[in-house]
Amino acid sequence: MISPPPLSPSPAAIVRGLNKSFGDGASRLHVLKDVDLEVRRGDITMLIGPSGCGKTTLISIIAGTLKPDPATVQLTVFDQDLQKLSTAAITRFRATNIGFIFQAFNLIPTLNLAENVSVPLLIQGVSARVAEKKAREVLAQVGLGDRAKSRPNQLSGGQQQRVAIARALVHEPRLIICDEPTAALDAKNGQVVMELFESVARSPDRAVLIVTHDNRIFPHANRIASMDDGRIVEVHDIDSTHPLPDNLRHGFHQ
Ligand SMILES: Nc1ncnc2c1ncn2[C@@H]1O[C@H](COP(=O)(O)OP(=O)(O)O)[C@@H](O)[C@H]1O
Ligand SMILES: [Mg+2]
Known part of the structure; x- marks a missing residue:
């Protein structure tokens, strides 16, 4: 008897016919x-x-922090139709499924690094003691294990960015989304961060979505989507038979 082929898992996120406008009238x-x-x-x-x-x-919009226009065909993240969820339900969904690294880091200045990184776990109801232990482990992974008691303003931009990355990883969300994560990082720390993202993406149930113009990290991509003026204009899937295209290999010019 021939067994049926395994069902291929649904994509982490599906966006179709997505529209977004700001403002009204003229x-x-x-x-x-x-x-x-x-x-x-x-x-x-x-x-x-x-x-x-x-x-x-x-x-x-994929992270659920912004709503698409009603004239959107599909917005599904891990099989959940985000357009059907209430604002409170989206907040809960995000807390368990999404790790978001903001362009401006958004660290809390009055908290030390371990406390900043603990926040997503505390939101999930993990005890402060367990959260701090886990936060220190992830800080060590991004090379800041000895700075747990420092405050954000005592760090360089690149170090603050690594704290933001640790905070996005600490609760082991299934989808990591980052807005220009390596822009402020030197080559060594950029490599450390990309290895962390690769270890996330090696897990068959998880995914990483990165906005970047940093051509040093393009070789780590499985797929590169190019946008222009509100549209996706090109998608490259990169694998052993489809290497990085020359125009991307030689850098992306804004
Ligand atoms: N909250 C907002 N209100 C009005 N316009 C916005 C808002 N957010 C973004 N925009 C506009 O939408 C366009 C796309 O912005 P953005 O998504 O930040 O671009 P990118 O990240 O590619 O630089 C820009 O013209 C920006 O000014
Ligand atoms: Mg931007």
Whole structure:
């Protein structure tokens, strides 16, 4: 008897016919125009494109922090239709499933690093003692194990970015979304961070979505989607038979 082929897992995120506008009437700005994108499990997907083309808006909608226009065909994250969830349900969904690294880091200045990194675990109801222990482990993974008691303003930009990355990883979310994560990092720490993202994406149930213009990290991508003026204009799947295209290998120019 022939057994049926295994069901292929659904993508981590499916976006179809996604539209987003800001403002009303004459000042209405149509920022995302019928965007289609699949973020596959087990992949590192990178999103590139010139400043202002809509990258941050798109990843914020996938993360559930921004609502798409009602005229959107599909917005599914781990099989959950985000358009059907209430604001409170989206907040709960995000707390367990999404780790978001903001362009501006968004660390809490009055908390030390271990406390900052503990926040997603505390939101989930983990005890402060257990959360702090886990936070220290992840801080060590990003090379800041000896700075747990420091405050954000005692760190360089690159160090603050690594704290933001630790905070996005600490609760082991299934989808890590980052807005230009390596921009402030030197080559060595950029490599450390990409290895962490690769270890996340090696897990068949998890995925990483990165907005970047840092061509040093393009070789880590499984898929690179290029945006321009609110649209996805090109998608490259990269594997052993499809190497990084020359125009990306030689850098991306804004
Ligand atoms: N909250 C907002 N209100 C009005 N316009 C916005 C808002 N957020 C973004 N925009 C506009 O949407 C466009 C895309 O912005 P963004 O997604 O931040 O681009 P990118 O991340 O690619 O630089 C820009 O023209 C920006 O000014
Ligand atoms: Mg942006």
